[in-house]
Amino acid sequence: MEGLLDVRGLTLSVPMGAGARARLVDGISFAxxxxxxxxxxxxxxxxxxxxxxxxxDLVPEPVRVDAGEILFEGRDVRRLPERxxxxxxxxxxxxxxxxxxxxxxxxxxMGEELVAVLRRHRGLNRQDAESEAVAWLxxxxxxxxxxxxxxxxxxxxxxxxQRAMLALALAGGPRLLVADEPTTALDVTVQAQILALLHDLxxxxxxxxxxxxxxxxxxxxxxxxxxxxxxxxxxxxASVSGLFDAPRHPYTxxxxxxxxxxxxxxxxxxxxxxxxxPEPGNRPPGCAFAPRCPSVFERCRGERxxxxxxxxxxxxxxxxxxxxxxxxx
Amino acid sequence: xxKLLVRLRPFGAAHLPAGARVAAVFLLLALAVACIxxxxxxxxxxxxxxxxxxxxxxxxxxxGTDELGRSVASRLLLGTSVSLGVAAAAVALSFVLGSFLGxxxxxxxxxxxxxxxxxxxxxxxxxxxxxxVALAAVLGPSARNTVLALAVTGWVPYARLARSEARRVASxxxxxxxxxxxxxxxxxxxxxxxxxxxxxLVVQATLHLAGAILAESALSxxxxxxxxxxxxxxxxxxxxxxxxxxxxxxxxxxxxxILAVVLATNVLGDALVDRLDPxxxxxxxxxx
Numbered sequence: 021m022e023g024l025l026d027v028r029g030l031t032l033s034v035p036m037g038a039g040a041r042a043r044l045v046d047g048i049s050f051a052x053x054x055x056x057x058x059x060x061x062x063x064x065x066x067x068x069x070x071x072x073x074x075x076x077d078l079v080p081e082p083v084r085v086d087a088g089e090i091l092f093e094g095r096d097v098r099r100l101p102e103r104x105x106x107x108x109x110x111x112x113x114x115x116x117x118x119x120x121x122x123x124x125x126x127x128x129x130m131g132e133e134l135v136a137v138l139r140r141h142r143g144l145n146r147q148d149a150e151s152e153a154v155a156w157l158x159x160x161x162x163x164x165x166x167x168x169x170x171x172x173x174x175x176x177x178x179x180x181x182q183r184a185m186l187a188l189a190l191a192g193g194p195r196l197l198v199a200d201e202p203t204t205a206l207d208v209t210v211q212a213q214i215l216a217l218l219h220d221l222x223x224x225x226x227x228x229x230x231x232x233x234x235x236x237x238x239x240x241x242x243x244x245x246x247x248x249x250x251x252x253x254x255x256x257x258a259s260v261s262g263l264f265d266a267p268r269h270p271y272t273x274x275x276x277x278x279x280x281x282x283x284x285x286x287x288x289x290x291x292x293x294x295x296x297x298p299e300p301g302n303r304p305p306g307c308a309f310a311p312r313c314p315s316v317f318e319r320c321r322g323e324r325x326x327x328x329x330x331x332x333x334x335x336x337x338x339x340x341x342x343x344x345x346x347x348x349x
Numbered sequence: 350x351x352k353l354l355v356r357l358r359p360f361g362a363a364h365l366p367a368g369a370r371v372a373a374v375f376l377l378l379a380l381a382v383a384c385i386x387x388x389x390x391x392x393x394x395x396x397x398x399x400x401x402x403x404x405x406x407x408x409x410x411x412x413g414t415d416e417l418g419r420s421v422a423s424r425l426l427l428g429t430s431v432s433l434g435v436a437a438a439a440v441a442l443s444f445v446l447g448s449f450l451g452x453x454x455x456x457x458x459x460x461x462x463x464x465x466x467x468x469x470x471x472x473x474x475x476x477x478x479x480x481x482v483a484l485a486a487v488l489g490p491s492a493r494n495t496v497l498a499l500a501v502t503g504w505v506p507y508a509r510l511a512r513s514e515a516r517r518v519a520s521x522x523x524x525x526x527x528x529x530x531x532x533x534x535x536x537x538x539x540x541x542x543x544x545x546x547x548x549x550l551v552v553q554a555t556l557h558l559a560g561a562i563l564a565e566s567a568l569s570x571x572x573x574x575x576x577x578x579x580x581x582x583x584x585x586x587x588x589x590x591x592x593x594x595x596x597x598x599x600x601x602x603x604x605x606x607i608l609a610v611v612l613a614t615n616v617l618g619d620a621l622v623d624r625l626d627p628x629x630x631x632x633x634x635x636x637x
Binding site: 080128137140141185 | 458521522532536545
């Protein structure tokens with residue numbers, strides 16, 4: 021598959037006081053091909069959203085990118101001059117935020133914002149941009165697009181806001197759409213609508229999508245390939261079927277097992293993963309998951325497993341190898 | 350325009366308590382007087398009649414005459430435009446300058462932010478009125494110089510407020526989103542930050558107006574404000590000072606004018622502060 025985005029060794033950190041820095045994201049690498057939907061899965065605080073913002077070189081203060089290349093269409097985004105960076109933001113990579121309510125300026129109408137994006141990235145004049153904006157509102161299936169054009173965010177429902185957000189993210193003609201928990205803040209029925217819309221738009225536009233989520237149901241429904249993240253590292257990469265049928269990393273297994281199912285009996289306790297994600301700056305020396313891992317053994321505590329193997333079935337775990345030679349070592 | 354109206358909705362008259370509404374109406378009236386007075390009473394306010402010096406009220410002219418036989422009533426009306434004009438100009442200049450510096454510092458951060466911060470500290474280290482007095486003395490008395498002298502310290506509260514508000518708003522998701530859609534610093538600052546920080550700045554301006562009227566009066570009283578024969582309220586106080594005991598009306602008229610206008614702006618400003626206090630604000634809820 022032809023490459024679109026290639027992230028190599030992305031490392032993010034925050035200052036911890038006294039000159040020390042805590043790593044939030046530790047040298048993650050992944051690639052996204054043209055037309056591919058890749059899901060980035062992991063629990064809150066594992067560094068998913070920050071990694072996504074780093075793709076646009078927009079990590080918030082005081083987080084800093086320490087190392088890494090973000091090759092988008094062959095060019096390192098971080099090394100681009102400011103003008104070209106702005107062109108990538110919204111024009112090359114579209115970004116959908118988690119909370120559509122918070123991510124829309126309360127005093128700007130949807131139409132005005134769309135017009136600004138269209139003029140900036142597509143070079144349209146005001147008149148063309150206005151009719152194109154209305155067309156985009158229709159494309160994301162907002163009812164009465166001409167009327168919505170003048171609406172301020174507080175006049176729209178959550179689902180409508182997320183549709184509008186999608187229109188904003190796509191209007192600049194990006195090749196990659198990064199959706200950071202696009203459905204988390206929405207009702208289940210609206211979630212399904214948004215995901216279906218995302219799917220249709222991708223088909224129509226030939227987009228690649230990086231879908232960030234903690235909801236494995238969303239992954240199963242939409243993605244081609246999955247990256248599982250834990251404590252700032254990618255611990256497993258697998259096709260969606262491979263992930264659900266034969267998870268290789270104990271963390272992925274625990275994640276899958278902790279989903280409630282309809283077969284659960286009333287009153288039955290949900291299966292949680294015991295323990296907590298290690299705090300940044302207080303990471304165990306070996307495998308970050310070792311303190312919570314049910315199949316931990318000596319080697320895990322002293323040595324760090326690497327993400328190795330074929331691109332579609334690899335896990336950063338000593339037990340992930342087919343022969344299980346890890347335990348012998 | 351709609352966006353501005355949404356932001357400024359808390360200022361709507363319907364939301365204000367009765368006292369503040371009276372104050373607002375009074376200020377609008379004073380503003381009207383300030384606009385009309387230069388055309389209506391300019392000659393009456395400056396024509397001397399030494400045969401009728403310090404005449405008490407009720408003898409022909411409404412508020413009597415001053416030490417040079419000029420009509421106190423006419424001077425009071427004309428003084429409205431001088432005092433309010435200078436104060437309003439000083440407030441406007443401070444508002445624009447301070448808000449601009451604060452917004453840019455808050456958005457850009459880094460060196461620019463630090464530099465603005467030091468400039469604020471430096472200006473705050475001087476007693477405000479003293480600096481204004483010194484400047485007015487150096488520049489010489491004129492309406493323009495009075496405005497400058499007041500604005501030299503007046504911009505500081507706006508800059509501090511705009512900076513802290515800009516930093517707060519800049520950390521919100523929608524600003525990150527705007528950047529993610531490719532908006533540049535200029536657009537972030539003036540399209541996304543400015544309308545969202547405007548409300549508290551307007552409140553600050555209302556409160557500042559009261560202070561500026563007092564400061565202008567003080568400068569004029571010291572002879573460092575608008576030069577004679579233009580009748581600033583402060584200058585009227587200074588002129589009548591020698592006759593407080595035998596002709597108190599000369600001093601009382603401008604004193605009450607200052608009192609009324611300052612009181613009204615303070616009442617209005619306080620009401621606006623209350624409106625914007627997050628704990629007391631009732632916000633429009635988005636339809637589900």
